[in-house]
Amino acid sequence: KVRVEHVWKEYKLGKQTVEALRDVSMGVGEGEFMAIAGPSGSGKSTLLNLIGCIDTPTRGEIYIGNEEVSKKTPNQLADLRARTLGFIFQTFNLLPVLSAWENVEYPLLYRKDIPPKERRRRVAHYLVVVGLADFAKHKPSELSGGQRQRVAIARALAGHPVIVLADEPTANLDSKTGEGILQLMKQLNRDEKTTFIFSTHDHRVMEMADRVVRISDGRIIVP
Amino acid sequence: KVRVEHVWKEYKLGKQTVEALRDVSMGVGEGEFMAIAGPSGSGKSTLLNLIGCIDTPTRGEIYIGNEEVSKKTPNQLADLRARTLGFIFQTFNLLPVLSAWENVEYPLLYRKDIPPKERRRRVAHYLVVVGLADFAKHKPSELSGGQRQRVAIARALAGHPVIVLADEPTANLDSKTGEGILQLMKQLNRDEKTTFIFSTHDHRVMEMADRVVRISDGRIIVP
Numbered sequence: 001k002v003r004v005e006h007v008w009k010e011y012k013l014g015k016q017t018v019e020a021l022r023d024v025s026m027g028v029g030e031g032e033f034m035a036i037a038g039p040s041g042s043g044k045s046t047l048l049n050l051i052g053c054i055d056t057p058t059r060g061e062i063y064i065g066n067e068e069v070s071k072k073t074p075n076q077l078a079d080l081r082a083r084t085l086g087f088i089f090q091t092f093n094l095l096p097v098l099s100a101w102e103n104v105e106y107p108l109l110y111r112k113d114i115p116p117k118e119r120r121r122r123v124a125h126y127l128v129v130v131g132l133a134d135f136a137k138h139k140p141s142e143l144s145g146g147q148r149q150r151v152a153i154a155r156a157l158a159g160h161p162v163i164v165l166a167d168e169p170t171a172n173l174d175s176k177t178g179e180g181i182l183q184l185m186k187q188l189n190r191d192e193k194t195t196f197i198f199s200t201h202d203h204r205v206m207e208m209a210d211r212v213v214r215i216s217d218g219r220i221i222v223p
Numbered sequence: 224k225v226r227v228e229h230v231w232k233e234y235k236l237g238k239q240t241v242e243a244l245r246d247v248s249m250g251v252g253e254g255e256f257m258a259i260a261g262p263s264g265s266g267k268s269t270l271l272n273l274i275g276c277i278d279t280p281t282r283g284e285i286y287i288g289n290e291e292v293s294k295k296t297p298n299q300l301a302d303l304r305a306r307t308l309g310f311i312f313q314t315f316n317l318l319p320v321l322s323a324w325e326n327v328e329y330p331l332l333y334r335k336d337i338p339p340k341e342r343r344r345r346v347a348h349y350l351v352v353v354g355l356a357d358f359a360k361h362k363p364s365e366l367s368g369g370q371r372q373r374v375a376i377a378r379a380l381a382g383h384p385v386i387v388l389a390d391e392p393t394a395n396l397d398s399k400t401g402e403g404i405l406q407l408m409k410q411l412n413r414d415e416k417t418t419f420i421f422s423t424h425d426h427r428v429m430e431m432a433d434r435v436v437r438i439s440d441g442r443i444i445v446p
């Protein structure tokens with residue numbers, strides 16, 4: 001389903017070059033529940049951003065469903081990001097002027113395939129399952145850190161994506177709340193065959209994963 | 224050293240009132256290494272913000288070193304925030320246009336009691352101890368999530384505060400990096416008698432703590 005081939009990501013910082021990813025190759029099977037683990041700064045978010053088509057590699061190719069991403073047209077890419085991929089950001093990236101409800105609803109407004117009644121049903125459903133039914137009207141500044149994280153989770157899942165990229169989705173959650181979120185994701189993985197790709201420091205996620213890929217200093221560690 | 228007396232914090236949300244803290248009373252001893260634990264949304268950050276003088280209670284009093292905070296003059300409060308208290312925010316709150324070095328240095332520029340040479344020594348020292356010596360020139364947008372968290376940690380500690388308020392300081396760190404940060408804090412607590420008040424979901428912090436205060440739905444749970 002996902003294939004990363006000899007990917008490099010370099011950043012220019014003044015005169016220096018920072019190599020965030022170096023010759024990374026890996027695959028993710030359809031319906032896999034997979035964790036990417038590694039030290040802070042090792043390249044996990046960078047790799048997730050490339051697979052999630054939020055950023056482009058300096059070298060190498062990314063394949064989503066057999067098609068190379070850089071060969072896709074702008075319309076195909078927009079469609080990929082809207083329908084196939086769901087992204088839960090490490091820093092949430094909620095829209096500050098919108099309420100929790102509106103933040104979850106926002107990407108669905110662009111989906112011509114989702115009628116208004118179904119859209120509202122999904123927003124309500126996902127706010128309930130992440131435990132935020134009573135907080136629908138709160139803006140991000142009126143929410144706790146873990147509540148914002150759960151709005152970001154609900155927003156990504158409500159689109160019913162084929163592949164979910166989850167960048168440390170439990171970082172701001174207590175054990176019990178985090179456990180509930182992971183069970184929800186495991187259930188979606190089992191019932192809908194949704195592919196989950198986590199960047200995580202959470203050992204529970206690693207234990208639940210079908211496979212753990214380890215990264216260090218921009219390179220995959222081959223066991 | 225710190226006393227919280229019958230504190231309430233209410234927010235108005237449209238016509239409704241959200242009670243984030245309800246009749247909270249607690250104390251923190253000098254040089255204590257203490258954790259506040261509880262579910263997402265239970266009031267931990269709100270309580271830390273009140274003790275850290277970043278916010279004011281709706282009802283009740285906060286005492287820092289025997290003086291009631293609401294009785295302090297603006298100058299006394301500014302001095303308290305600059306010299307006595309160090310705050311590590313759950314969302315880091317770094318200045319986006321400044322580099323890591325400048326972000327750590329920034330609060331120290333206002334300290335007439337710290338000469339330029341000592342200021343530079345401290346900035347360099349704390350960037351080294353949080354593992355960011357090579358990242359001094361990166362801006363926050365050029366840093367990973369855990370690297371930004373560590374800049375926030377270095378910034379709070381470089382002022383040599385008497386009391387550190389740490390809001391989930393290990394949330395974005397892998398086990399090894401997080402362990403290093405906690406050992407650094409434990410050492411400061413032992414050697415300098417620095418008081419640490421953590422909001423945390425991390426069981427390691429709870430295990431290292433002299434005492435764990437549990438909060439749920441805005442109330443302290445009395446064991």
Ligand SMILES: Nc1ncnc2c1ncn2[C@@H]1O[C@H](COP(=O)(O)OP(=O)(O)OP(=O)(O)O)[C@@H](O)[C@H]1O
Binds near residue numbers: 143145173243265270
């Ligand atoms: N400005 C606001 N208006 C309304 N409600 C608010 C506001 N700020 C916070 N709240 C509510 O107050 C409660 C406590 O928030 P707080 O940030 O203290 O929780 P927390 O324990 O730190 O949670 P987390 O572990 O998720 O960080 C939450 O339910 C939140 O929705």
Ligand SMILES: Nc1ncnc2c1ncn2[C@@H]1O[C@H](COP(=O)(O)OP(=O)(O)OP(=O)(O)O)[C@@H](O)[C@H]1O
Binds near residue numbers: 012364366367370
């Ligand atoms: N725009 C940029 N310019 C320069 N370097 C960058 C930039 N963005 C990221 N980096 C560097 O790339 C490396 C990888 O970053 P990345 O965010 O992928 O790490 P991570 O594994 O997600 O870390 P964490 O666990 O702390 O979130 C880091 O060392 C970071 O400093």
Ligand SMILES: [Mg+2]
Binds near residue numbers: 045090167199367368
């Ligand atoms: Mg990251």
Ligand SMILES: [Mg+2]
Binds near residue numbers: 267
């Ligand atoms: Mg909080």
